[in-house]
Amino acid sequence: MRGTLARSLLPFVRRYQMMLFGKISWQFCGLKKLPWSYDSRSFWGWLNAVFNKVDYERIRDVGPDRAASEWLLRCGAMVRYHGQERWQKDYNNLPTGPLDKYKIQAIDATNSCIMNIGFDHMEGLQHVEKIKLCKCHYIEDTCLERLGQLENLQKSILEMEIISCGNVTEKGIIALHHLRNLKYLLLSDLPGVREKEKIVQAFQISLPSLKLKLDLK
Numbered sequence: 001m002r003g004t005l006a007r008s009l010l011p012f013v014r015r016y017q018m019m020l021f022g023k024i025s026w027q028f029c030g031l032k033k034l035p036w037s038y039d040s041r042s043f044w045g046w047l048n049a050v051f052n053k054v055d056y057e058r059i060r061d062v063g064p065d066r067a068a069s070e071w072l073l074r075c076g077a078m079v080r081y082h083g084q085e086r087w088q089k090d091y092n093n094l095p096t097g098p099l100d101k102y103k104i105q106a107i108d109a110t111n112s113c114i115m116n117i118g119f120d121h122m123e124g125l126q127h128v129e130k131i132k133l134c135k136c137h138y139i140e141d142t143c144l145e146r147l148g149q150l151e152n153l154q155k156s157i158l159e160m161e162i163i164s165c166g167n168v169t170e171k172g173i174i175a176l177h178h179l180r181n182l183k184y185l186l187l188s189d190l191p192g193v194r195e196k197e198k199i200v201q202a203f204q205i206s207l208p209s210l211k212l213k214l215d216l217k
Contacts, residue, residue: 048138051075052118063099064124070094071121077112079104082127103127110134119146126152134163141172148178161186170198177206188215 051074059067069079073091080087081095082105088094095102104125115138122128131147133139144162147153157179162168169192176182185203187193196216203210 048075048113048115049117051113052115054118054120056120059121059124064121065102065104065127066094066099068104068121068125069102071118072107072109072112072114075109075113075118077107077109077114079108080106106130106132108132108134109136109139112136113138114143116140116142116146119143122147122153123150124152125150126156128153128156130159131157132161132163133165134161136165138167139165140167141169141175144168144172145175148175154178154180157182159184162188162190164189166191168192170195173199174202177202180207182207182210184211184213186213186215188213190216 052071054071055067058070062070069088070091072079073089073094078087078089081102087108105127107128107130109132111134114136139162147157158181160176160179160182162173163186168190173187173190173193176185187196187199193199193216196214200212200214203212
């Protein structure tokens with residue numbers, strides 16, 4: 001009897017744990033904007049790695065779109081679902097319902113702490129059309145290379161914006177040529193990009209119909 005009761009309560013316990021974790025993560029995201037009098041990079045690096053850790057069991061249980069939504073919002077990003085105009089930015093207000101109802105159409109990762117180790121969350125996403133990476137401290141070439149390798153995203157992504165991501169170089173940008181349906185790419189304030197001519201040449205060959213907008217020094 002006790003075993004049956006415990007099993008029946010597991011979904012509710014799990015949901016409470018996820019809601020609590022979401023609230024804590026948002027509080028930490030707010031704290032990160034405060035000035036610190038000592039070097040706390042190691043602590044935040046560790047904490048952000050925790051937020052980015054992939055829970056493959058969770059992906060199986062709730063589906064890739066829900067699990068990816070939880071990851072992105074946990075890290076301070078926003079998502080928008082197909083058929084909706086409103087951006088989801090509150091972890092604790094993520095919509096509930098059938099697992100196949102809410103499909104991520106757009107991702108805005110401005111000022112978020114998403115990093116490479118969390119990108120496996122995107123592997124099962126089939127409907128993402130736009131991704132914005134702005135002021136993402138942990139975004140680097142390996143992240144963009146991973147995006148370019150994901151077959152579902154190769155088909156679905158139409159627009160990307162990469163702005164003020166200091167660790168991104170030509171290598172990562174050029175890896176996006178695998179996104180064969182990409183129609184628009186904005187690159188702005190990327191100090192790691194030294195030879196923008198290489199980017200222009202690469203996309204002229206691989207994606208000749210791409211609208212490439214550059215705001216680079």
